[in-house]
Amino acid sequence: SSELTQDPAVSVALGQTVRITCQGDNLRTYFASWYQQKPGQAPILVIYGRNNRPSGIPDRFSGSSSGNTASLTITGAQAEDEADYYCNSRDSSGNHLVFGGGTKLTVL
Amino acid sequence: EVQLVESGGGLVKPGGSLRLSCAASGFTFSSYNMNWVRQAPGKGLEWVSSITGSSSYIYYADSVKGRFTISRDNAKNSLYLQMNSLKAEDTAVYYCARDTQYYDILTGHTVRYMDVWGEGTTVTVSS
Numbered sequence: 501s502s503e504l505t506q507d508p509a510v511s512v513a514l515g516q517t518v519r520i521t522c523q524g525d526n527l528r529t530y531f532a533s534w535y536q537q538k539p540g541q542a543p544i545l546v547i548y549g550r551n552n553r554p555s556g557i558p559d560r561f562s563g564s565s566s567g568n569t570a571s572l573t574i575t576g577a578q579a580e581d582e583a584d585y586y587c588n589s590r591d592s593s594g595n596h597l598v599f600g601g602g603t604k605l606t607v608l
Numbered sequence: 609e610v611q612l613v614e615s616g617g618g619l620v621k622p623g624g625s626l627r628l629s630c631a632a633s634g635f636t637f638s639s640y641n642m643n644w645v646r647q648a649p650g651k652g653l654e655w656v657s658s659i660t661g662s663s664s665y666i667y668y669a670d671s672v673k674g675r676f677t678i679s680r681d682n683a684k685n686s687l688y689l690q691m692n693s694l695k696a697e698d699t700a701v702y703y704c705a706r707d708t709q710y711y712d713i714l715t716g717h718t719v720r721y722m723d724v725w726g727e728g729t730t731v732t733v734s735s
Contacts, residue, residue, distance in 0.1 A: 531712070533721035535653070542703055542728055543645075543653065548721035549712065586653050590720065595667050597643070597655040597720075 504532075504587055504600035511606040512577045520572045520603045522587030530590045532570035534563060537602075538583045546585075547572055574605075582607045610634035610724050612704050617729030624694050624733070630687040630704030630726055638662070638682035641707035643722060644689050646700035646731075654700075657689065658707065672698075694733045701728040 504524040512518035522532055531550065535543040545554050547563035560575045570589075574581055587600040616628040630642070644656040657678040658667045666678055677690040687704050705722035712719050 530717060531715075531719050535722075537653075542725045543722075544725065545721060545723050548723070549710075549719040550714075554723060584652075588653075588655075588722070595658075595665075596669065597658065599645075599653040599655060602652040 506600035612726035614729035628689040637685040648700040
């Protein structure tokens with residue numbers, strides 16, 4: 501299967517740690533990248549590769565992978581982290597890209 | 609400043625055509641593969657199409673194959689998406705996104721991600 505599965509919604513208390521997961525068979529072969537999208541805005545890249553953050557992304561964002569599951573962890577979630585998060589990777593052909601369905605993160 | 613700016617969106621009737629453009633600036637456009645990604649109202653992100661820097665390789669999602677054509681003009685630092693036979697389900701915000709890749713020695717695979725996105729252009733297909 502080339503699908504990526506994410507939980508539709510996750511919540512976290514302010515300052516606590518939250519993990520957002522992404523499952524898919526192709527994650528055993530290819531790394532996931534993670535994107536944050538706030539309402540009315542374009543997505544931005546937050547994690548890519550093994551565990552890399554683009555310039556300007558706070559170090560409370562981290563990534564990991566095990567088997568068919570990729571994870572995005574926010575350590576000490578802030579109110580401004582409330583957003584939709586999408587994972588992305590390649591399909592079985594290696595040439596097409598596929599997104600997970602997205603996880604809506606609520607910071608309580 | 610690295611920037612992508614989409615244009616060309618609008619209202620079109622089912623069966624009609626539209627051509628989207630994406631103007632790139634602040635980086636060597638020809639050195640990067642590029643993507644189109646769309647988002648239907650209230651829905652998630654959907655990859656639409658990719659094109660390599662030299663236009664040698666082009667890929668499409670099954671949902672648009674045979675109807676959409678991606679192209680680029682490196683001399684004009686521009687990416688395009690020609691959309692034909694449009695359907696209501698093509699209604700979405702269309703983003704262009706830069707594709708960056710590097711080789712991961714440990715896994716032997718290329719790591720691939722979209723590190724620069726435009727603000728999007730809205731396409732509405734309705735009668």
